[in-house]
Amino acid sequence: MSTEQYIDLLLHFNASSNLIGPMDRKTIRYDLIEDSLKAAIHVAPYGRVLDVGSGAGLPGLPLAIAYPEAHYTLVEPRKKRTQFMTIAAQRLGLRERVDVVAERIEDFVQSPDYAPFDWVVSKAFEEPTAFLKDALAWTKSGGHIISMISAADEASLLELANELPVEQVGTMAYESSEGQARRVITWKFSS
Numbered sequence: 373m374s375t376e377q378y379i380d381l382l383l384h385f386n387a388s389s390n391l392i393g394p395m396d397r398k399t400i401r402y403d404l405i406e407d408s409l410k411a412a413i414h415v416a417p418y419g420r421v422l423d424v425g426s427g428a429g430l431p432g433l434p435l436a437i438a439y440p441e442a443h444y445t446l447v448e449p450r451k452k453r454t455q456f457m458t459i460a461a462q463r464l465g466l467r468e469r470v471d472v473v474a475e476r477i478e479d480f481v482q483s484p485d486y487a488p489f490d491w492v493v494s495k496a497f498e499e500p501t502a503f504l505k506d507a508l509a510w511t512k513s514g515g516h517i518i519s520m521i522s523a524a525d526e527a528s529l530l531e532l533a534n535e536l537p538v539e540q541v542g543t544m545a546y547e548s549s550e551g552q553a554r555r556v557i558t559w560k561f562s563s
């Protein structure tokens with residue numbers, strides 16, 4: 373099980389299902405895999421992890437490969453994407469600790485088995501301020517929320533955070549392969 377095997381699967385299924393748009397291996401490695409792993413820069417995934425709007429498994433599957441001690445729930449309503457994630461989790465030997473949920477998050481959190489998570493992340497799912505507010509409802513008290521955002525959204529997110537029961541654990545600045553300024557901000561939910 374390795375991120376290179378996951379890239380093989382992405383490239384193979386992308387040819388027929390257009391999961392991630394046209395991308396070569398080098399760009400996938402940098403902008404999808406390494407980018408996903410940056411979510412763990414301040415606090416590594418632990419306990420029960422939620423990735424909302426996972427798409428083709430980003431950032432959840434690279435994290436599940438790199439941090440095997442956690443259990444991952446990947447929520448994504450689109451069928452082609454959940455089918456791909458299910459196949460990828462199987463082929464990568466991750467089935468025991470990765471659940472793929474083919475639902476919208478609003479529906480999933482109404483299900484009887486649902487309980488808040490320890491570590492919650494999403495990438496490109498909703499506006500960063502909306503995600504931070506929503507994620508509070510999906511995170512256990514004392515748990516962590518990871519915002520993966522463009523630098524342009526940082527100021528409004530920090531302003532909102534002043535009004536919410538979160539402490540900033542850390543911020544990391546980096547650039548995408550095309551030079552876009554990006555941030556990973558880790559929050560601790562301190563209700």
Ligand SMILES: C[S@@+](CC[C@H](N)C(=O)[O-])C[C@H]1O[C@@H](n2cnc3c(N)ncnc32)[C@H](O)[C@@H]1O
Pocket residue numbers: 424425426427428429430431447448449450453475476477478494495496497
């Ligand atoms: C722009 S994609 C990002 C996918 C992936 N996180 C990535 O970074 O490549 C946003 C994803 O959120 C999913 N999504 C949209 N509404 C959703 C909802 N209500 N609950 C969960 N996922 C949702 C979409 O189907 C889509 O796959």
